[in-house]
Amino acid sequence: MPPGAEMFTVNLYVGLASPFIGSAIAAGAARFASGAAWGLSPSSCPACGRRLGVLELIPVVSWVVQRGKCRGCAASIPRDYPLIELGAVGVAVWAWLTMPAHLFAATCVMGWLLLALSAIDIRTRRLPDVLTAALALSGLAMAAIVNQDRFIEHLLGAMAGYLVFVTIELVYQRLRGRDGLGRGDAKLLGGIGAWIGITGLPSCIFVAALSAIAWVVVTNMLRGRTIGGETSVAFGPFLAVGGWAVWVYGSLTF
Ligand SMILES: [Zn+2]
Structure with missing residues (x-):
């Protein structure tokens, strides 16, 4: 495969990952704000502790479908989640529109780190x-x-x-x-x-x-x-x- 096509494939995957990276940033920022430990653990509702199903983990869409509420306990899910997910997608779209292909992935990394830092700074x-x-x-x-x-x-x-x-x-x-x-x-x-x-x-x-x-x-x-x-x-x-x-x-x- 020529390098150009290979780079396009990598960039495409990075772009497609962006909403999920947004979810990870939102969850990480919420954990940091509440003083909980960093790191990967199964996503669960902070109010009732119920594990989230696959459909509930779809960025933005799940929040809209559930009208911002947990399916188990109806506790409201902060708007930060869809906003940060949209922000992460926005970073990727912005990078795609403005940057040369060989800098796309790097630009996403920078933008996502800045997004995570901003989200945490605003809260804490x-x-x-x-x-x-x-x-x-x-x-x-x-x-x-x-x-x-x-x-x-x-x-x-x-x-x-x-x-x-x-x-x-x-x-x-x-x-x-x-x-x-x-x-x-x-x-x-x-x-x-x-x-x-x-x-x-x-x-x-x-x-x-x-x-x-x-x-x-x-x-x-x-x-x-x-x-x-x-x-x-x-x-x-x-x-x-x-x-x-x-x-x-x-x-x-x-
Ligand atoms: Zn709940």
């Missing part, structure tokens, strides 16, 4: 080390395979992403006497830096900051509140948006 304000480390290592592996000539840029990106945020954090603590950003954000930006390289970091931070400000302004307007020093949002999802935008579309030119 934490970014698990295992996921930020996986993001950094997969980014460096990608660079070693497809971008050997500029591998150093990606390595520097990982280090600079981490150090920039640690520095901002220490300065902020000095000035305000309280924590602004968690160390998890630094590790996340390090992981993103491994993917986009040191030259992509300024654009990533710019997009992240701009989208965070826009989000805070719009949500506060909708709720009719004013913005004060106590306004705080999980910053991880915005860094994820910035990193994704720069990976898919390249750096901004000023």
